Amino acid sequence: MPDLPVRFDAVVHPTARLSGTVQAQPSKNYTTRFLLAAALAEGESVVRGVASSEDAEALLSCLRAWGARIELSGGDAYVTGFGARPSPDTRLEVGNAGAVARFLLAVAALTSGTEVVTDSPHSLGQRPMGDLLAALTALGLTVQSAAGGRLPVTVSGGPALGGPVSVSAEQSSQFLSGLLFAAPLLERGLDITVTGHLRSEPPIRQTLDTLRRFGVQVEAATDLRRIRVPGAQRYQAGDYRVPGDYPGSAALLVAGAILPGEVTVAGLDPHDLQGERLALDVLREMGTDLRREGDAVTVRGGSPLHGVTRDGDPFTDAVQVLCAAAAAAEGCTTWHNVATLRLKECDRISDTRAELLRLGVQARETADSLTVCGGAVRGNVTVDGHGDHRMIMLLSLLGLRASGPVTITGAHHIRKSYPEFFAHLQALGARVDVLARS
Structure with missing residues (x-):
């Protein structure tokens, strides 16, 4: 065509x-996860077979704004990450990508200030973020959002130290996945208790799989109700292929x-x-x-x-x-x-x-x-x-x-x-x- x-x-x-x-x-879900993990690593990673989509483009733009150097060649992404230090005082435009928005809001816990906005106010702008924002607030961060805990959202006051935190996965498993991506880079890590009815377990297991591939230690209960990620870890740069x-x-x-x-x-x-x-x-x-x-x-x-x-x-x-x-x-x-x-x-x-x-x-x-x-x-x-x-x-x-x-x-x-x-x-x-x- x-x-x-x-x-x-x-x-x-x-x-x-x-x-x-x-x-x-290539998998949209794994593309998002691998690119984010590569940006959270120090050094250069190759993510092979990156999905071509508006969601992937939105994430790439945001990661670059946070300081990652990314070159695309023949469907592969060469990513030099920012590790635990995304650029502060950054405005991230996430388009209509819900997973991108929620993952980056959680990773904003590593920064002194990040604003997440959308150009799709009648779609992503209407989707709930409140349960994730409540968890970030419990970690000592300052959160400002539109009415009802929706985008645009500003997260400031980081980097958070980490520690025990609860999050509801009733409305979306992406809230939990976002916290998991931030957890290993926090000084105290996170000891996460999942409340409410746990929705969409497979994407959470994809996130855990991604963390482990990138060298992060994670302890997860079989039912995923309790997940502990030790702090002060590093994502390992490497060569990864998207399924x-x-x-x-x-x-x-x-x-x-x-x-x-x-x-x-x-x-x-x-x-x-x-x-x-x-x-x-x-x-x-x-x-x-x-x-x-x-x-x-x-x-x-x-x-x-x-x-x-x-x-x-x-x-x-x-x-x-x-x-x-x-x-x-x-x-x-x-x-x-x-x-x-x-x-x-x-x-x-x-x-x-x-x-x-x-x-x-x-x-x-x-x-x-x-x-x-x-x-x-x-x-x-x-x-x-x-x-x-x-x-x-x-x-x-x-x-x-x-x-x-x-x-x-x-x-x-x-x-x-x-x-x-x-x-x-x-x-x-x-x-x-x-x-x-x-």
Whole structure:
């Protein structure tokens, strides 16, 4: 696909068959974690296979503002870190990247003053930060924020000494991950007690995995309710490779499952800690012909699918694309324990239900669940991407089996995590038209 306009809508046409092999894009989550850890190290690290996305660009800009020297070459990042001394009195623009904002707010505990701002006040600017800000305040830092503990936020009074601290992970596991990144560089480290219902364990385990890869000692309870990170440690500079991305790859595998043909996604580590790896198990349970050979996963589409009921919390970033499989399945599928989906780029429960209904797909919701029933998808319809990359993926998959073309407004927001998504769909045989917007 040629270079895309800055702003565009996408028209996805019905497709009879998909086939081919695509290399998985690098993991968005691990890219964020590895780049941050490399900046927190002293000396030069190489992070190989960095994801190309708006989130990665936002993080790179912020790390440079804090004093890291970063050069990009052929998809690799050469990072000379600032260690425990990010530049003070710095303003960080995080775009619409929630994980970037929360990680950097916590790492701001190392500085005498950092302001974190967003150019997306109606998206990231509405997402909660209060539980993290309360933990930073308990560590002796001064925190100033917009109403309701939202961005913009200024953290000052550091570097914090560390010590015992409690944080709620009820609304987001990113609060805990952010504190974990700061912990080893604080004089006393952190002894963290996690309160509330612990959401999204897999990303926390990815953070712990990253710390250990970079030479940080961590003691974590099996249930992650208590995590101790000794202080005065150092991140070890080195050579690190970003694994393949399961959330984005799940979209391609769902596309392969709902249409005849054979689709392979290569570069997916079978032992990866990304929770969205479970999307493969869900597709199998729904009746997909799916097999793995090493790091390559192949689906043969066209088999009848059936609805399932699953706890969606372990694979939250794949729930939406799996809704496309649910819409192609016999019966109804329910994802429960997914309340945190309401706190993403959009309300991924109510907004998803609204777009499904617009396309003639029956769906219902509760406070923490979403149910999707299989059936035909109405074509010749315009749907709203809601500025959400995961929503755009879902609507694209639904368009592949609609009765006519489906137009997705604001499709350029796919760049947040998967700029090559439409190109990869086309490589598999889909037809996608791009309409530039003024």
